[in-house]
Amino acid sequence: MTLIREPGPAPAPPGRRLPSATVWLTLAVLAAAHVLAWQGTGFSLTALAQGWRGMASFLGDALPPDFDWETVLQPSLKAAAVTLYIGLLGTTLSIPFALVLAVLAARVTAYGTTSYQAARSLLSFLRSVPDVVFALIFVTAVGLGPFAGVLALVVHNTGVMGKLWAEAMEESDPGPREAMRVLGASRLQTALHAVLPTVLPQLVGLLLYRFDVNVRASLVLGLVGAGGIGFLINQSIKLFRFDQMATHILVVLVLVIAVDQLSALIRRRIAP
Amino acid sequence: MTLRVRGLRKEFGGRTVLDGLDLDVAPGEFTAVLGANGSGKSTALRCVVGLETPTAGEIEVDGRAAMVFQKIHLVGRRSALDNVCAGALARLPLRRSLSPLLFPRTLREEAMACLDRVGLADRAAEPASRLSGGQQQRVAIARALCQRSTLLLADEPVSALDPKAAEQVVALLAALALDGLAVVAVLHQPSLARHHAGRIVGLLDGRLDLDAPASAVTDHDVDRLYAPDRAAVPAE
Ligand SMILES: Nc1ncnc2c1ncn2[C@@H]1O[C@H](COP(=O)(O)OP(=O)(O)OP(=O)(O)O)[C@@H](O)[C@H]1O
Ligand SMILES: [Mg+2]
Numbered sequence: 203m204t205l206i207r208e209p210g211p212a213p214a215p216p217g218r219r220l221p222s223a224t225v226w227l228t229l230a231v232l233a234a235a236h237v238l239a240w241q242g243t244g245f246s247l248t249a250l251a252q253g254w255r256g257m258a259s260f261l262g263d264a265l266p267p268d269f270d271w272e273t274v275l276q277p278s279l280k281a282a283a284v285t286l287y288i289g290l291l292g293t294t295l296s297i298p299f300a301l302v303l304a305v306l307a308a309r310v311t312a313y314g315t316t317s318y319q320a321a322r323s324l325l326s327f328l329r330s331v332p333d334v335v336f337a338l339i340f341v342t343a344v345g346l347g348p349f350a351g352v353l354a355l356v357v358h359n360t361g362v363m364g365k366l367w368a369e370a371m372e373e374s375d376p377g378p379r380e381a382m383r384v385l386g387a388s389r390l391q392t393a394l395h396a397v398l399p400t401v402l403p404q405l406v407g408l409l410l411y412r413f414d415v416n417v418r419a420s421l422v423l424g425l426v427g428a429g430g431i432g433f434l435i436n437q438s439i440k441l442f443r444f445d446q447m448a449t450h451i452l453v454v455l456v457l458v459i460a461v462d463q464l465s466a467l468i469r470r471r472i473a474p
Numbered sequence: 475m476t477l478r479v480r481g482l483r484k485e486f487g488g489r490t491v492l493d494g495l496d497l498d499v500a501p502g503e504f505t506a507v508l509g510a511n512g513s514g515k516s517t518a519l520r521c522v523v524g525l526e527t528p529t530a531g532e533i534e535v536d537g538r539a540a541m542v543f544q545k546i547h548l549v550g551r552r553s554a555l556d557n558v559c560a561g562a563l564a565r566l567p568l569r570r571s572l573s574p575l576l577f578p579r580t581l582r583e584e585a586m587a588c589l590d591r592v593g594l595a596d597r598a599a600e601p602a603s604r605l606s607g608g609q610q611q612r613v614a615i616a617r618a619l620c621q622r623s624t625l626l627l628a629d630e631p632v633s634a635l636d637p638k639a640a641e642q643v644v645a646l647l648a649a650l651a652l653d654g655l656a657v658v659a660v661l662h663q664p665s666l667a668r669h670h671a672g673r674i675v676g677l678l679d680g681r682l683d684l685d686a687p688a689s690a691v692t693d694h695d696v697d698r699l700y701a702p703d704r705a706a707v708p709a710e
Contacts, residue, residue: 377545378547378549380547381541381543381547381548381614383524384524384540384541385561385617385618385621386563386564386621388563390568391571394572394573395563399552400549400550
């Protein structure tokens with residue numbers, strides 16, 4: 203190989219490659235899936251057009267929102283605080299469980315095949331059962347109210363956050379881990395002194411992201427009776443008080459935006 | 475002998491990377507390893523510390539082997555001192571080893587002495603990431619000392635450092651050898667090797683092609699390691 207050559211035209215670039223048969227096949231399968239989905243969900247523009255009347259009267263009932271302090275706004279704010287509390291506890295109380303499972307389920311820190319497989323399966327299970335389903339189960343166990351919501355979030359969030367944390371650990375720089383191996387550190391010591399300190403900013407970032415998601419999830423949990431402002435929204439719909447519902451939704455909007463901004467702000471601050 | 479290697483072979487998927495390596499390193503000896511990219515230097519060192527399993531051959535270490543890397547591998551957010559203390563993890567009782575907060579006082583004192591040996595006692599409390607590259611490499615060397623090692627392997631410890639920091643680090647390795655440590659360092663700067671090391675070994679395609687006192691190594695010896703096909707042509 204020589205890098206010094208006579209001046210002259212460079213060789214012509216290779217010809218363009220057309221999309222392969224695989225690409226065409228993928229597109230065809232995707233198109234077919236959309237046709238099936240359109241039929242399977244009864245997607246109908248005519249039904250939507252006919253329904254506009256109902257929508258309009260619904261909006262008419264909802265506007266203007268009922269901002270009465272005693273009966274609507276104050277209870278709404280109190281319930282919004284409960285929603286926030288559910289999201290907070292649902293996130294923080296799952297930290298120890300998620301951490302232990304993540305360490306066991308990350309290939310770079312796992313203890314052995316059995317506990318690795320067990321932790322992986324448990325995390326998948328907790329993740330694949332929706333938090334609403336856990337809420338319905340806990341409502342029957344501990345009764346209606348925010349406590350059931352907290353339990354549901356703790357359980358589901360352990361699954362999601364444990365998986366995200368395990369992935370972050372697996373993607374951590376292998377260098378510090380090798381250094382630990384050379385100096386004879388055990389697996390636990392390697393996790394504590396090489397992996398966790400290196401990925402801490404990522405773990406905190408994911409924690410804040412989950413807090414954000416969990417506050418929104420706790421709204422939905424309220425709809426099935428697990429306390430918070432979701433419960434009030436459900437009630438106002440049942441009583442056809444759409445003007446009160448509109449107030450609750452505005453409060454929710456403010457809450458969600460505030461939490462979103464706050465967690466984005468902190469995440470920017472701790473970025474590695 | 476601190477290190478005794480006999481017939482070390484390593485294959486990766488049928489490809490021979492180390493082809494029967496013999497090497498003895500005595501206490502207090504500073505051996506520099508030269509060799510072209512891919513000649514098997516890193517693999518040899520990794521076999522010695524157990525990061526790779528040899529295909530065949532014998533490796534004996536009298537005492538403990540430590541290793542420092544080109545990409546240093548400290549925990550950036552922890553202090554220099556905490557990083558050095560980690561060198562002792564293998565001999566700490568489990569419950570005192572779980573967090574830097576639990577490290578025994580005697581260990582912190584020992585680690586401080588190690589930091590002092592590499593000239594960084596005044597930076598002990600600083601997060602490792604705030605130190606310069608050369609200082610970080612010296613912290614990694616202090617960690618190796620805190621491991622109470624008898625053999626220090628260094629894989630391109632100065633390839634990412636500026637010339638002055640590189641000179642400092644290699645001089646430090648030479649000084650540690652004078653203390654009695656056996657040092658084996660892969661270097662890509664033949665001049666540094668000749669100036670500081672006592673002995674130079676050269677790897678060529680997984681074999682030892684050169685093994686001589688640093689003062690006896692000629693330019694021609696070095697050229698042959700890096701451009702074997704050209705050096706094979708008889709000189710005019
Ligand atoms: N884990 C591995 N799997 C497969 N091949 C490997 C592996 N590690 C090293 N090799 C191969 O072994 C050969 C020797 O690699 P090694 O890293 O030991 O060389 P080196 O002398 O340290 O080179 P450099 O100067 O580039 O660091 C190379 O061809 C490399 O591709
Ligand atoms: Mg190498």
